[in-house]
Amino acid sequence: MSAALDSYRQRLPDMLSLLKALSLAELEVEGQFVEQLHAPIFDGMQSQDFTAAELQFFPDYLVTLDSDAPGVQADLVNALASGMPIKVLLEVQDLLEEAAPGQGRFSFGMRGSQLASMAMTFGDAFVLQSTASNLLQMRDGIQRGLRHAGPALFSVYAPADGESTLPCYLAAASAMQSRAFPAFSYDPGRGSDSAVRFSLANNPQPDVDWPLEYLTYADQDLQAVTEELAFTFVDFMLADRRHNRHFAVVPRAHWGEGLISARQWLKSPPADAATGLPFVLAVDDADLLCRVVVDERMMRAAQRCRESWHRLQELGGIHDSRVEALLAREKALWEQARAVDAAALSPAAVPAAPGNQPIVTAAVPGTVAAEDEAAPDPDKAYIETLRCSSCNECTLASPKMFAYDQNKQAYIADLKAGTYRQLVEAAESCQVSVIHPGKPWNPDEPGLDELIERARPFR
Ligand code: SF4
Incomplete structure (x- = not known):
């Protein structure tokens, strides 16, 4: 030079x-x-x-x-x-x-x-x-x-x-x-x-942390299973021979024992590492799907990779923290004003607009919930729609299962469009904890014991 x-x-x-x-x-x-x-x-x-x-x-x-x-x-x-x-x-x-x-x-x-x-x-x-x-x-x-x-x-x-x-x-x-x-x-x-x-043109799905793709494979019973997966920094590093020592294949018999996806770990790392070991999916020499656990050093590197990505996103005007703080403040003011207006009106004067501003959106398969301020059924999935902060986490993670209403607040649009796992992961990622997964509806879904445990704090 x-x-x-x-x-x-x-x-x-x-x-x-x-x-x-x-x-x-x-x-x-x-x-x-x-x-x-x-x-x-x-x-x-x-x-x-x-x-x-x-x-x-x-x-x-x-x-x-x-x-x-x-x-x-x-x-x-x-x-x-x-x-x-x-x-x-x-x-x-x-x-x-x-x-x-x-x-x-x-x-x-x-x-x-x-x-x-x-x-x-x-x-x-x-x-x-x-x-x-x-x-x-x-x-x-x-x-x-x-x-x-x-x-x-x-x-x-x-x-x-x-x-x-x-x-x-x-x-x-x-x-x-x-x-x-x-x-x-x-x-x-x-x-x-x-x-x-x-x-930031050309990057896949530039508004999320990791691009999401669907993977379809045949399970042990030769049934087609489709999972939504994030392609993270860890998935990239898994292909690099020099870093093999940061990964270990988990035998199938131990899949249910405290394993969480690397995507989930990156969203909210468990306080106790022993309760949630991160894994990514891979395919072994026999073309079988396997889970590979990742050590903490590699996960920390993935966190730093995501932080660098966040800085670029902000430069590109995506999730600009200053703009989002301003929007949150304006939204809080608007909600305050709306609450004052609502209090000034008698209940009889408020028109019942179907689907408009529901307090709770229940979503048992195939049904749309009625408004129910008193006591939502904890066994059924629902979202406290009015408390949704429109952070996009659930709607991006599963756009068929979740949708926004006219106030840009989330509700469960079609429970059958996803799995109980997706619902539980959405509850875990919701920043204001307003997603309540209820009980699973498909007894054949794999890993239900683990998922029910994870759903317990949100019931
Ligand atoms: S994750 Fe929670 S706050 Fe975010 S959009 Fe969904 S329901 Fe709303």
């Missing part, structure tokens, strides 16, 4: 001479050159007087950096702070490095998204981050970066062959899917504020 910068600086006097000659020739061709006026101006021109527009006449420098190389961070800072139209391709081959022995944690992201995030602080530098599998989709952004008048950084994750059990293309795609290496672009040429400069 320093060689490129030195070379660029050495060529600046020649570039200046060429620029002067071109400008002078232009004036002469147009018959506007006045020696007494223009000669002193040309004589006084210095290379530091170059504007970005003038520098665009000359070819840019393209420098390739290896994120594993020593001093790469200092090199990047030098390049981006120079303001020169230098284009840097940062090749990232590894996303997770072990910290020094004894630190007890991974140093997640130093080689990857943190470098690209740091580059955005330079303000006038163009920054694009993408996995190698996503470059075609980012081609417009890449072209904008190459045309950018100032420095530009292209940080690309291209996993080294042999580290992952997946082919390189799929390993790169899974890094983006799992938020380990999200795609983003920061283009100062688009405007003056982050809202227009920063984009």
Whole structure:
């Protein structure tokens, strides 16, 4: 990098001479050159007087950096702070490095998204981050970066062959899917504020922590089972041979013993690690589904990965904490005003609008609950709809089972559209604990004993 910068600086006097000659020739061709006026101006021109527009006449420098190389961070800072139209391709081959022995944690992201995030602080530098599998989709952004008048950084994750059990293309795609290496672009040429400069386009389901997909498989009785699964950072790391020691396959006979999904663990880690070991699903050599428990170090790395993703989401205007706090305050004020209005009216004067603002939405299969302020049946699933804070957790987790009413508050739309497990997990993720799972309705659903235990606090 320093060689490129030195070379660029050495060529600046020649570039200046060429620029002067071109400008002078232009004036002469147009018959506007006045020696007494223009000669002193040309004589006084210095290379530091170059504007970005003038520098665009000359070819840019393209420098390739290896994120594993020593001093790469200092090199990047030098390049981006120079303001020169230098284009840097940062090749990232590894996303997770072990910290020094004894630190007890991974140093997640130093080689990857943190470098690209740091580059955005330079303000006038163009920054694009993408996995190698996503470059075609980012081609417009890449072209904008190459045309950018100032420095530009292209940080690309291209996993080294042999580290992952997946082919390189799929390993790169899974890094983006799992938020380990999200795609983003920061283009100062688009405007003056982050809202227009920063984009998270191309990331799958950018408004949630982990993308959700459905997995259908045949169970032991050869019945088709469909589960909704989150693809987390842990799922991505499971494919990396170097990190095998952080995972252990659990024999099927022990599946019910205190195992919770990694997605659930990440939502609310149990206070006592022994009561909830996180697992992810995998397929063994015999093509059978198995559960793989994950150690705490890997789970903590996943938490840090999610925190980095949250910072990017906020930059992209998704779940902006300041906006959400403002909305919550406005909503509380609005509800206060509504309660005052309701108190001022006699009960007889309030029209009974079916489905409107139910106190409780029960959802026994195939029925819609009547309003019942007195005593909801604890054996039947229901939501205290009026207390729903519209956080999206349940509706995103199971869009067929949960829906919003006209006040954007959740109710159970179709209990049969999901499983008891999904209902219990929604109750656990509900930030205001207004989902009550009741009793299971399908006695054949696997893992009911464990689920009934988990549902007990919400009855
Ligand atoms: S999780 Fe709870 S608060 Fe969030 S939308 Fe569903 S019911 Fe409402």
